[in-house]
Amino acid sequence: MRVVQRVANFLASHLLAVYAAVALLYLLAPIAAVTLFSFNDPVGRSNYAWSSFTFDNWLSLFRDPTLVQAVGTSLRIALISTTIATILGTLMALALVRYQFRLRKSIDLFIFLPLATPEIVLGASLLTLFVTLRIPLGDLTLILAHVMFNVSYVVVTLKARLAGFDMRLEEAAADLGANPLQTFWRITFPLILPGIAAGALLAFGLSLDDFVITRFNAGQTQTFPVYVYLKVQKGIPPQVNAFATLFFFATVTLVAAAALLQRRRANLSK
């Protein structure tokens, strides 16, 4: 009985921590499931029930050419749309954080609106526009759409990072005779680069993963999520889990590396 009492006491005094741990478990459980099932050797076509452990899916990662092509398309669209969105978003964030002008708050809210619009509305409205203008659906429409929703994410991420930016550094550069272009490339840009990288990484991930908007505007183009969706009924090949696991751990590594780099830089400048 004393053991039970002790366990109960421990739980009561650490209730919050236990609750937080359970909540985190809830957040991470499906990721664990996706990863685990990349090592499953499914019986039949569907990969929902565990049967036995295998490395096969990882060794035959490129078996289905349609899947490989879909992954390639996703990466290509993510790369192009992230580049455009990051440039546009960085310029906008700079304007919003560093200048005072009329309508600043309204523009701020306007840029936020796409984030507050359900994806299905974004996707559906773009489709009506493209259909009306007779723009054929495909890679181009996907890039236009992905840049649109990513611009706002880049702006919001960067704005948070730029808030602590010391403007006097720029003034000092100007006092020392640097022209605005020199000031930007030598002072401002290196300082805001980590923020830009964070925004770009987020945009890349969102583009890679987007399904709803893509589904509406893809036409015949198959991205990775569209491929997964089309396979739900017939059974998703376990290689899909392997690719998803690969993406996940690649991102985690990138984020961790970026964080470590930034910390080391902060320590050096101290």
Add this chain to the structure above:
Amino acid sequence: MGLIRRNPAFTPLLLLAPGLLWLAAFYVAPNVQMFASSFWNGTLEGGFSFSLANWTNYPDALIKYQEQYLRSIEYGFVATLLCFAIAFPLAYFIAFKGGRARNVLLFLVVAPFFTSYLLRTIGWRTILGDDSIILGPLKALGVVAPEARILDTPFAVIAGIAYNFIPFMILPIYVSLEKIDRRLLEAAQDLYASGWGSFRRITLPLAIPGVFAGSLLTFIPAIGDFINAELLGNPGTTMIGNVIQRQFLVVRDYPTAAALSFMLMILILAGVALYARLLGTEELTSTAI
């Protein structure tokens, strides 16, 4: 460059212009077009024609799909409550007890965003399945009936929605909790406030903007979602998102679909406007990530 130096008022405008033009072309224009399309009649093959007399598309669509509309609002509401119940203690723990692990914990919170949304949802199929790690042992122990199911029920859909959008709730709450000046809490303690007292009178009121921002940011994608209803539900859990995507992509009844999604848009804009009016825009636009 010369222009910028001579007239600094132009600089923000020039910086903003390309992005704003992009949003005008691919966010505003599509919504205007969708509004116009909701006054169409006709078919994709035969061509659509615009007439204001087609305003009846709205009441027609609303009456026909009121069940799905109400269900979306209901599911969205319950999922948002569920998110709050899970998110607040977690955000509180990270903000106040996280210590050095804070950044790692925050990263774990956003980690689901780095795996495919569809696969995450399908992941729940394996977890909630009929003989899964949850139901399997419960059935073996006789706690639940052998024919009990979680999958393909409203509960699975709501849990799936809550799961998919919970980071939107955690992050704003965390930001508002983290901003609280710890000296206020020390002062309360010095003045003999109990733990609960200082929580109720200091922490909670200061966390309100974050709670509202989080609720809005969770509720919006929740009511527009159709993936969870499709992958985790049954035909009786159809939401408005399922109807919109079917009408657009399968039936191709653009006018009805446009009317349906425009009404969804208005509902959301009203929510954002109300929030901005009551609590200002700063909290909302700065804590989305």
